Amino acid sequence: MRVMGDEICYPAKEYLSIHKLFSARADLHRTVYTHSKVKSIELMAVDALVKANGYLKISSYPFDPAEYWKFCNEYAVPKEKLEHFKNITPQDIICSQKANGINLKAEDIVVSNVKIDLTRGKHNPLERYQNNALVFGDFLKTLVHWLDTEVAVTFLHGYVTSISFFKDYYSEEKFNITDDRISHLLPACCQDRIVRVYAKKPELVEAVSEAFENLQLKMYGVKTQVHETPEKKRRRA
Incomplete structure (x- = not known):
């Protein structure tokens, strides 16, 4: 790829690859982004926003949506705390407020708890059966009492082993692969939980x-956010 005459150009040999790129984009727009049900939900959301405008004053900032809900900050939950993490609520933040002359209310704050994973929580999705065995361990033990021993052992073995692979289409042998055989750069944890907080009024951003910072100190002993909320955003009313 190179720029020629202010235009991004691609090697002729990559014609099919570039064509597939735009074809995939068009297909996603057709089957996902503009799918009939997606558009139905979008239109219903528009109707809801129109009805809520009288209270939320959404139309007050048509050209400056950042003035609607003010993003304050965010942090990623430490991976050692993911197991027993409970969603943060506006009340949690209010309870962490120190006396500063402003009394925050639940309706002043919006908290977004985002979970991103590779389909199996913290665990490698290629080893999902192994993880399921840990979750359903008690159930599997119960099976041993009433299933034939050989059947139970076969069932347990099939349940706890990871996904199988084969060498090529001519091979009849299957085997398991642990991620350390492939790369040491693969993540040890496959999940992120991100907590974001918004103030509904610009003058409440600082409070x-x-x-929000006090909450992090109370929960983890340190501020886990990357940086403090910019001073300009704190002071702007």
Whole structure:
């Protein structure tokens, strides 16, 4: 790829690859982004926003949507805390507020708890049966009492082993692969949980940001956010 005459150009030999790129984009727009049910939900959301405008004053900032809900900050939950993490609520942040002359209310704050994973929580999706065995361990033990021993052992073995692979289409042998055989760069944890907080009023950004930082200190002993809320955003009313 190179720029020629202010235009991005591609090697002729990559014609099919570039064609597939745009074809895939068009297909996603047809089957996902503009799918009939997606558009139905979009239209219903528009109707809901129109009805809520009288209270939320959404139309007050048509050219400056950042003024609607003010993003204060976010942090990623430490991976050692993921197992027993409970969603953060506006009340959690209010309870972490220190006396500063402003009394925050639940309706002043919006908290977004985002979970991103590779389909199996913290675990490698290629070893999902092994993880399921840990979850359903008690159930499997119960099976041993009433299933024939050989059947139970076969069932247990099939349940706890990871996904099988084969060498090529001419091979009849299957085998398991652990990620350390492939690369040491693969993640040990396959899940992120991100907590984001918003203030519904610009003048509350500073108070919400401070309470959010206090919450992190109370829960983890340190501020896990990458940086403090910018001073300009804190002071702007």
